[in-house]
Amino acid sequence: MDSTEEPVISIAGLWMNYSDRMVLRGIDLEVYRGQIIGYIGPNGAGKSTTVKIMLGLVEGYNGTVRIFGRDISDGDTAYKRRIGYVPEVAELYDSLTAREYLTFTGELYGMRNTDADLRAEKLMRLLNLDKAYDMRIASYSKGMKQKVLLIASMLHDPDILFLDEPLSGLDANSVMVVKEIFATLAARGKTIFYSSHIMDVVEKISSRIILLDGGDIVADGTFAQLREQSREGSLEEIFNQLTGFDKYREIASEFVAVIGEGAPHE
Numbered sequence: 001m002d003s004t005e006e007p008v009i010s011i012a013g014l015w016m017n018y019s020d021r022m023v024l025r026g027i028d029l030e031v032y033r034g035q036i037i038g039y040i041g042p043n044g045a046g047k048s049t050t051v052k053i054m055l056g057l058v059e060g061y062n063g064t065v066r067i068f069g070r071d072i073s074d075g076d077t078a079y080k081r082r083i084g085y086v087p088e089v090a091e092l093y094d095s096l097t098a099r100e101y102l103t104f105t106g107e108l109y110g111m112r113n114t115d116a117d118l119r120a121e122k123l124m125r126l127l128n129l130d131k132a133y134d135m136r137i138a139s140y141s142k143g144m145k146q147k148v149l150l151i152a153s154m155l156h157d158p159d160i161l162f163l164d165e166p167l168s169g170l171d172a173n174s175v176m177v178v179k180e181i182f183a184t185l186a187a188r189g190k191t192i193f194y195s196s197h198i199m200d201v202v203e204k205i206s207s208r209i210i211l212l213d214g215g216d217i218v219a220d221g222t223f224a225q226l227r228e229q230s231r232e233g234s235l236e237e238i239f240n241q242l243t244g245f246d247k248y249r250e251i252a253s254e255f256v257a258v259i260g261e262g263a264p265h266e
């Protein structure tokens with residue numbers, strides 16, 4: 001990273017609460033071109049909230065969020081054309097075919113219908129979905145839907161990709177392809193910002209790992225740096241240590257004990 005380079009994402013003093021619940025407590029974060037950020041944290045830590053704020057989907061926060069150098073609260077939504085997003089829950093238009101859905105999405109991003117169609121068809125073929133291109137999405141498997149979401153997020157060649165559990169439902173071969181796509185895009189200067197709970201994936205593909213807990217960033221660095229600081233071996237162990245979670249054995253044993261308490265059979 002060139003130290004004189006402007007960050008593509010710059011967050012300063014970000015606070016967010018939903019009614020009486022404080023979710024983000026003054027987050028500061030700068031992200032640069034070419035970084036693959038693994039944004040991790042316990043359930044409910046505020047990862048999706050942070051991403052939705054950056055996408056302009058959640059308002060009412062305090063602090064400053066700049067994307068490509070511009071404050072996103074200034075009313076100019078032009079930055080959205082340069083980002084792609086894969087949400088946590090696949091909300092696809094089941095009644096459409098992939099051709100209809102992807103050309104429609106491409107047009108929303110300002111592409112010409114024929115260009116979007118041509119490109120989408122090529123990308124579908126590369127992910128083994130050529131035969132499904134004209135089938136209704138309702139008939140797709142979970143992994144097929146996930147591939148369509150991934151294609152939709154990248155069709156317009158965005159500069160920043162936000163993804164929530166991007167490898168969810170993909171088979172091992174497809175996981176390898178998508179991981180390689182992320183690495184290649186990052187090498188071309190794109191930024192990948194994704195959330196996942198699959199620690200061995202995060203460990204392997206992130207150039208930088210950011211751990212959110214209790215509304216704050218509690219770790220930020222490469223996997224090697226995190227490992228050095230915490231003296232733990234795997235990211236899963238580092239995660240457990242930094243989030244203060246050491247009760248998994250007790251919880252599991254109590255859980256199994258409750259199951260074995262004797263069901264109220266007649």
Ligand SMILES: Nc1ncnc2c1ncn2[C@@H]1O[C@H](COP(=O)(O)OP(=O)(O)OP(=O)(O)O)[C@@H](O)[C@H]1O
Pocket residue numbers: 018021023041042043044045046047048049050
């Ligand atoms: N629209 C909303 N209204 C009220 N509370 C919300 C809303 N969205 C999120 N929250 C709350 O904010 C907190 C953070 O949620 P968020 O979805 O950002 O967490 P997360 O880190 O993405 O979790 P997960 O790993 O489970 O996906 C949770 O306590 C959640 O209940």
